[in-house]
Amino acid sequence: MEIDYGNIKVIGFDADDTLWVNETYFREAEEAVGQLLSHYETPNKVDQELFKMEMKNLPTYGYGVKGFVLSMIELAIELSAGSVSNEIIGKILDIGKDIINKPIELLDDVEDVLKTLSRDYRLILATKGDLLDQERKLEKSGLLQYFHHIEVLSEKQEPNYQKLLNHLDIKPSEFLMVGNSLKSDILPLINIGAEAIHVPFHTTWEHEKVSKERTDGLKYNTIERLSDILSFIKVK
Known part of the structure; x- marks a missing residue:
């Protein structure tokens, strides 16, 4: 799908099953x-x-x-x-x-992609879950250095994202979210006027599944692996 990402200044990433196995x-x-x-x-x-x-x-x-x-x-x-x-x-x-106590298993090319994008964009981590557990995983992942801001949300719905963008003074039109969940990482962002790229994981929690009807006609790209984002996002 032809989508112009030329206005993007900030890229948000989900954590579980987007950056590492969960x-x-x-x-x-x-x-x-x-x-x-x-x-x-x-x-x-x-x-x-x-x-x-x-x-x-x-x-x-x-x-x-x-x-x-x-x-x-x-x-x-x-x-x-x-x-x-x-x-x-x-x-x-x-x-x-x-x-x-599971070791952190990064998905393919994650660190290379974050390192590349962090040179030209502000990167934030926007995930949900238990605060202590997510902080522990991020610390063990070795990826902390690439993010300007870390946010552990109680929910990933439109008001939560809007509040986060307002707090960080980010315009929705300048924000791109990348994640594995259509329900949590894609639909809410499109609904508030931001962009989103879907990176499916091979297994999805039942609670995160959405019907095809909910995504029909929506503008977002789906990629097979995180490194494919570099085909859409301009980097120097």
Whole structure:
């Protein structure tokens, strides 16, 4: 799609599954808890009920590993009618700690792209999740030096982005967002008059999926890998 990015001065990047691997670890954790609770329900049913529990708890716990762990524990209590053992609760806690302690696996060409773009553009990181966990991942990633500003949002909706751009004195017409989620990184930005580039990850959390009808007719580009952005964005 022919889109003019000539006015862009600031580029925002999502973090999880745009710069580094994240959802893969949650999928592995879901499989693990499915097996752990298979005495009470089939793994497939556990997976379905866990998603429902996460959605119910989202307004209370927000995004991130901690809320995910609390939802797993609550589900274990519910499915077992309160009889779940301390041993299983301990194993659920270990599943959560394992996610937190995963090494940061950068996606292809991420650092090269950030290094190149940072010479000509202000780069910001706009992600959502648990503040401590996201700060820890960014520190471990070695990418902190490329960003002028870091923002961990409670939600990624139009008001959140508008507030961020206002705070940083950025015009929507001069802002480009890059991310893997159509729901969180693309649609809200287009709706406030900014630009967006979609970089799909091979797996997407159910909560982040949107119907094709919601994206029909919208102007944004989709690229296969982050380095493809350099085909659209001018650099010296």
